[in-house]
Amino acid sequence: MIDKKLFEFQGVSAAMAFLALLSLAQAVATVGQAYGLTLALVEIWKLHALASIVIPAGIFAAAFVVRQLCEVAKKSVATHCADRIVRDLRPRVQAKLFDAGPAAMSRRGTGATVTMLLDGLDQTKTYVQTIMPKMLDMTIVPVVILVVVWYENWLAGLVLLIVFPLLMFFMAILGIVARDKSDRQYGEFQNLNNRFVDTILGLPTLKMLGVSDDYEDEIYGVSERFRRRTMSVIMVAMSSSFALDFFTTLSIAVVAVFLGVNLINASVALLPALFVLILAPEYFLPIRQFGNDYHATLNGKNALADITSLLDAPDPARDDDFEMGRWDSDSDLSLAHVGFSYEVRDEDSSRNDAHGRASGRRGRSGSDEDTGAQTPEHSHALDDICLDFHGVESVAIVGRSGSGKSSLIDLLAGFHEPQSGVIAIDGKTTPHLNMAAWQRRIWYIPQKPYIFHGTIADNIRFYAPTHAPTASADQIQRAAEMAGLGDWLATLRDGLNTPIGEGNRAISGGQAQRIALARVTLDSSREILLFDEPTAHLDIETEYELKRTLVQIMRGHLVILATHRLHWLDSVDRVVVLDEGRVVQDGAPRKLLRQPGALSALIGEMGGDHIGG
Template identity: 50%
Template sequence: MGLAVIDKSLFRFDGVRQRMGLLALLSLLQALCIVGQAHGLARGLVEIWKLHAVSTLVGPAIEFLAFYALRHFCDVAKQRISSKYGKYVAGQIRPQLQEKIFRLGPQALASRGTGSTVTMLIDGLDQVKSYIEILLPKMTDMMIISLVILVGVWWQDWVSGLILLLMYPLIIFFMVILGLAARDRSNKQYAQFNILNTKFVDSILGLPTLKMLGVDKEYEGEIYSVSERFRKRTIDVLKVAMTSTFALDWFTTLGIAIMAVFLGLRLVNGTMPLFPAMFALIMAPDYFLPVRQFGDNYHATLDGKNALHDIMSFIDSPETPQDTETKWEGWKADSELKLEGIDFAYPVGSKPAGDDTQSVASHSVAMNAVEQQRENEDDKKSDDSSESKDDSKTDSKSRRHRGRGKKDAKPIEADADGKAVAAQALTQPDALHHVSMDFKGYGKIAVIGKSGAGKSTLVNLLAGFNTPHAGSIELDGNRLENFNVAAWQRHISYIPQTPYIFSGSIADNIRFYVSDASNDDVNAAAHEAGLDEWLGELTDGLDTLIGEGNRGISGGQAQRIALARVLLDKSREVLLFDEPTAHLDIETEYDLKKTLLPIMENHLVILATHRLHWLANVDQVLVLDEGQVVESGTPKELIGAGGPLDHLIGEMGGNQIDQYLN
């Protein structure tokens, strides 16, 4: 059972074998100390029983105390070694995990669910750390200490040694049976915990939409139902844990009692000296102690193993390899980007470990509510299929296009990983279908459409997070398979709806792209981003610490920090905005817009938005509907022409923008 809780990925980390070797050496020394401690205590008890002088106890007492101190020194040393190594491994995993999420982009959150990803990043790493702290020393103790004690007892009295030897497999047998049950329940509990986190976080994120649709009360019941299932699974795990502890204690007590009976009978019959009997009886509890301690911590190690397996599976998940060969000097006034016949579909969400999790992947509570509301209004049959969370879900109309062809589009040639992604994508409806567009020089392009039209999908594709499975891409004469190209990404700035804010100072967050920027440059970028008023209210200014995930700051302040990052790195000429003001109130949005417009000059700006007031400030409009470009042109050409943009304006109550025609 001990080997069953060792995840093979643990051996991928540097120094694990050296640490295990050092822990094994300390366990061996500790086992010898236990034997020496028992030897001194048995000698002292025999001297007392024989009513010898007190002076005869000095030697046994020194022997006992010396080995007792050394034993606990070894125990402390093992704890420190395993604790430091646990922190080291967690420190190694964290940047790998963050880099993986950064490379995958919004697709990582869409496929796993926000709550599940947060659980993996926060609780998962803590569980991995605890897993290593517990597993390594307990494993070496169980393998070495019990064996050394058995040899010591057998050396003094083979009958007692035989009893201990026969009881050990019985305890292991019941540990295996209960361990299998615990593993099954622990896997289910971990999966249910991910479901609960995903449901809860997605419900919080979608709460405004839920309240607007009047279905927020229904999701109270959904959260309650999921939390109840998690509670029941937790109770099941606790039942097995208590049963396991009881079984271990009971069989340990039984083994010691049987040995004590045999020792007592032989002492009464005068067939055995007192010292070996006392020595064996003192050693018996320590013989069973390592396996009992391992059993007591078995459930914690299972949680850590599940977390480690989940994290390493995510890190090892396939991704489109980055193109580092293409040479490109950046976007200039005469640059041109052509996209022709681009098709993209989200891959089918894979089922995580455990049960009841298949329906969680790639679902957003708020967007599910929108779809359900529309389906109820249209009196259509419910369909749970959806696209990714970040504005990539299809509305009810898009279901009519799920069978639309991919055969007529020319597939993009890719390597093995790219083909695997394309093969997966063919099983899903198109989020983008036959998208063609041509960008030339500097300018501001607004990508307009309803929720679910594919705006965020297109921006994420341009950022390199989504890989098209059909179509062609040409950048200044360079043929690209996708936008996961080092030269392209070096010259773009991507600002999502919720910018990434990490735990640190405001200045550190602004230096996100340029870590070695001077204080003067950071101050200048903060000034241009409109942060002066806010920073003036802070005692420490740019050195003020802010929390992970925007804790301690507003959405508008987070967006301005993201803008300061763009301003700090002057080498990025392409700006990609995905609904940069979607979650802000009107006043904050208006102030932020005044900051944004000067930044957009002399850049290629692609702005995905459903806020119609941006139409007055852009050079070109692309109207998306059901993943297709249904109209394109300048605002003056499209507004009032009676096309899809006018229809969208009417649906969204934007008829007041007639001034844009002037």
Template identity: 40%
Template structure:
């Protein structure tokens, strides 16, 4: 259930171990909270002295405070780790984009990369912050609670245990549908971002050519497609939330009816029935929290996937970084001999180019579209890897 890209973040295993330890402690605190509350209710039901009620109520209050403290600490740890990791991701993204150069920006789309660096990073941060605690809660807390309920009354524990996989199955089915819709929505968001940036860049040209209104309709169509995709994701999210709430509420109701019949028959003591009824909502709470926030994290998951795809792009290896120098002098030269470059898709690039630039002269590189002007600049800048070349700068 843990996204593989999360495990690539620095310190993830240490943070997960720490949060898992807190989750285990929190599970036992929730268990004690339910236990002491049930003891207090049973004590009152048996009409015992009021003095004997203060101890379970005091222990219940103590467990409640400890639980809230653990939740606060876990949220602080998760938020701090998410902030640090997102800042590292942003730095790596910008560093990699700078090394990849203009060719990568043109390939991915300026609007897409700007949105990824500005909006995608906060969404990835939100995803990291929410998903860790939610998954650990769902992986640890229910099993501690159901083990104690089983110990008090095995039939109730068995009933809760068989209901959990059914809810998980429905969540998986709806989750896969939501993920497909979300990926489609994120692709639409990238497309809309690129259209928006392109329209801003070429607004003057579109006006001069008299097709600005036509392009405005194109932007409207793209944004309308994105709106429909977003509504599709929201429909799936609302359906899954309804299904999750329905099945968890139904499960708790089944347990309550079952325990009520047992109590009327006198086949179960009051304490096991009360502790099971109190802990049953806590048993289903982690999966309800996960289901509620799952859709809120899908955008962050998609953004994080897109960020890693950019970071994983290979960089040119055969590069020499020039030493720092104060200024370019009149006698300095850039010499290029026998420059050959062909793109991976066998698209033509540059063949056997020989060039020399001297001093502060102004050089115009002219040629038809696709003749290799941008390719030449990217090769000189080290953003592309030539198949063959002899380049010297200042000797």
């Protein structure tokens, strides 16, 4: 009923102890309120003077005030505890996602991750501030009332004692059913979020390919499944509420009939009988409230479980002690028999079903993921990779879709840890490239650069922590002009101070890529450039203009470019051909084209046997 992981958070145990004291005080106040009301009613029944009910009315009023104050205090304590937990969770989740990198984000799905950070934390807060006081009320209040009722009339107490476990058993059965249905509903909710976000991000590509209507039907189907799951949960919740209300009402009626018969037989006085009858509904009230709120907090419990599973996941391997100098003409990076496969577990399969197999869908929506390498049938993304990168050179990574291009770029960026093989930088071996010294030397340019809500200048200096905070307007302007943004900026009234990003001026894919290139030129301390299909989603004219800028920026760097646009081959020194995660050809482009092999076959499949310009 209550997630045990809650007790791992600071202050929860103290809050629970204080809430238990407040619940005990509220239970005593409830008994006092019922006693004062009973005394007043008995005095009125006996036709005594109104002055005789002053003291009972005072007892009732005082107990009522104490009860309400306890309720307010419980809400305040629970809310404060929930706020503290969420304040603790939010930065931890953000830091965990940041440390895990984009590969882990891709496996979870963008929509599910955003939902967890926003709605998930809010639902967790609702769950914590609701479940803690309700759980303690259900544990303490009935016990106090049962003791009082048993003292007044043990037979009535016996009825209440027998009924309560039956209600708990019945509620537990319904709770298990509701939990299972809520788990499936939460999975469909994450699935819907992933599908919706992926479709929105890839909408221009879907329209260009003429398949937007197909995805409209898919989104409708997913939303319908979520609606049916939600209605199923609501049906269980309503059935549970009806059952609890029915059985508690029936139990109170049994107690009332029992007391009425005893009154007729004069075997019990009016005062204790009426006192017990007034306390009977209060005895069942906590369990009814808990049952009603239980269904409303299931999403919060699922969200908390999702968050804690993320936080409990092992951190990616990272080495901040590795040292390396600047990358120059004598530097060398070697990969010897490196292998990498995406982790596929049983729970991942169910997660993929719940999350809509987001990573596998992205190939259709225009993302840069190697979809074939991430499915359970193609878990081996890279196999026996042997490559050397030396000094200043430009290398194109080509291959069919799903051959492992993006996986290799991600591994070189330090987003993946290889399961086999050896990586060496200038002769010093390292198990992976997720280390500060290496990542201070590289620029990673994805297919769709991140553009946030802010000015153009803010976006340009965002990724350069060493130089950007102190970069002058002139430096940013020069970087923008080197990236080919000068003509566009001249058309803007505010120039570099023009707001862009969400809710501001929209920009094209080519302009977003040029902003990413301006980030590169602003920080000259990074000598290694990693490009993951930077022009895949651009039209031919924009791609050609951007290519001229890219070629200029690539000079003097080690450049590793994953692409399926073969016209890049005339602008690089070397080409590496991948097929099903293996290196099948490696060498100078024109040399490889003069001999039969994978590159010639790939160009033939794309409609020509020459290198495009």
